[in-house]
Amino acid sequence: MPAVQETVEQVRAIDVDQYKYGFSTEIEMELAPKGLSEDIVRYISARKNEPAWMLEWRLDAYRRWLTMREPDWARVDYPQIDFQDMYYYAAPKSNAAPKSLDEIDPAILETYKKLGIPLREQEILAGVAPENRIAVDAVFDSVSVVTTFKEELKKSGVIFSSISEALHEHPELVKQYIGSVVPTTDNYYATLNAAVFSDGSFVYIPPGVRCPMELSTYFRINEQKTGQFERTLIIADKGSYVSYLEGCTAPMRDENQLHAAVVELIAHDDAEIKYSTVQNWYPGDSQGKGGIYNFVTKRGDCRGARSKISWTQVETGSAITWKYPSCILRGDDSQGEFYSIAVSNGAQQVDSGTKMIHLGKNTRSRIISKGISAGRSQNTYRGLVSAHRRATNAKNFTNCDSLLIGNACGAHTVPYIESKTASAVFEHEATTSKVSEDQMFYCMQRGLTQEEAIALIVNGFVKDVLQQLPMEFMVEAQKLIAISLEGSVG
Template identity: 75%
Template structure:
């Protein structure tokens, strides 16, 4: 397996968390803390219309009345929402910049992260190399979006959310908050009040988006949170594949990332949404620092025969709390969830999905692979809900957990509700420990211990990795290897 070997070589050359550097640039901040003034400041900075500010303010009012959820199997000290910045942006940036206007320090940051922002570099790549458009979000703002012109030529809108609010208010007003309502949950509501940039995507009817779209999220500023908002609309008969990646510097304090992602798929449309999440996980020994990744992701398969596929590779964050879900409203619509969640050190993850079957003959498929190592805790939590009108609905769920070492934990919490007798639901779950015997067997054949672990882990997650777009699958495999480095002592 060439990939395994390559992975091993790359791992040898890397630090444990390779994205932990800080970019030093001048930044604008909102006043510290959360208040109506903070929200007005953000809205003003982004040059938003009044309807947007009103929407935010209404969300803030609702948020004040909500309580933090406590049902997840994670523990952390209470967050002081007044002790954080809700807006941080590189200075002197007005409106969408061309690449030449972007601070060289920021360009350098993305170069270090290996994210192509110069279109010509992407185009000049090796023949057959992937072409994908990038929206680069740095703290609270999008610094650049590539290939906008090419995409516009086929009618695809790919731009920062703040720009969409100004340029395409009719689409934003029609869809924003229709999948994840403002007061859906504590963190989604907070996001609705203070959200900064994220990506906006609209694929017109019948268009197959000509390239992969991706957003790269980078938290850089200290004591700040990132609250991006992403909205993707696939109009009738269209197709789009979208990928997000995330990293942050190593810091001793915890930083909150509370994003909301809404997907809408109309008749016969398909959205493939992939996430490679590698936020700073905190110190593996002490558990200090790291990102709190409290994210609400939901898709509405609104149209008949529409399809949404979530694929996630979750390796970072001190705490992950997210359940990318599908509302299968359209008749014959399809929802898929493929997940690899890896926890090591002191990480905690409570993640899974919800498949809400509302329409007839809707189908869903859940493949979850959890790997726990170190002193971490990894929980799969999922809901499959079949509503009375969802005759002929089908679900297949498979949850596998792999334990590495003796001090980690894995939990599986599947909820199933069936209110229509004609549905077919299947559930399979396994929990296994990476066995010393398997490792010895592989080593006897010539694999080093690290190679043996990677071989076994890659075998375990293969079903999910192959759902990722090809070019990202390699990245993800590398990430899996790095995340588990040194996990077998």
């Protein structure tokens, strides 16, 4: 209950606009020339001082991208994107290559502080028990500005850095794994990302190591007219474990900004990766003006036997979300999980879901999706569960629940199920319900205000998924959901 109360207080504290991360930071930036061309791709690669093979890899992707067409099968609607009318690289000027926090522009540190992400290790250490520490990679527009707790992680052999840095310090690892889960040819936005990605996080967990703390990346788009194209690569070697969380916010601007990220996860034999996202990009105003286009490709490869990859996402932001975190269950006895809460309000459009591709024997997957639509928003679950001929005894359980608040929004469920083996067992359950007037009246008769009643009912609806989030983020996510639904009734 305290969370519900806090939620409501937080909602009240937010006066006119509900989005509290909408401020922008005044800071001198270095921008690439506007638009997209081979020269821009070369520019980005040069800025990062990349090895020649990386530039070739980017150029290949770029040339392929030119031949591709934007996908139009999703249930989202937006005007044609002018790819020449944006910047593909924006980095704080003062921040060429900071060696320590003292060299980082104080405006950036202040920005993260305001977002509730302390970057100074001593500040983090002051208030937190060792087991609750979180290492953060902070990505500001196109570059990673700092990664905390690197030294401490190194002691257990864990590599956690920006991907630019990894390209220099562990080129063999990057070369071996990058594009091995999401190939450069994968899809329009992933191919674009391969050509122009600027930064992102890199994680390697050595065999048998349980990562001693939560890892996280905090993405912030600040500059105007800038796209963010980050690329994250996480490798869990045999028998290792890592839990990783990403968060994202952006200033309120009345233009649309593109965020086209790629995330690749690789789990070897007996390894486990737990990847959680709290996505809170600026959603645009209630009329649908502005907001982030979140066109993201996330895929995990359960490469080894008995490996496990688990995606948990809480999606409340973005004007448009187009995102299907997936698992390739290649290793025998591997497991994939997808837990999702997607909240849409105002004029937001969400087309999100997952793909569970069963290739190995005795592979199991589980999908729990909770969609909540309010305002005039449209919220679609789109998911594929497939079993290859060799995937004997593949099992999937899918549960998609949609909750409607008000009568101007829409919820859609589009499941695809393909099985080429007779021994596969796929179960699919779906429900659509409305926050009923009976429930609201019952809660209010007991003394809860309308806001409190909605928060309580919705938190009940998403409980199964919230429980999958790391403890520290559960309460945060709960609040976020309630804030996103402010003004959705009455």
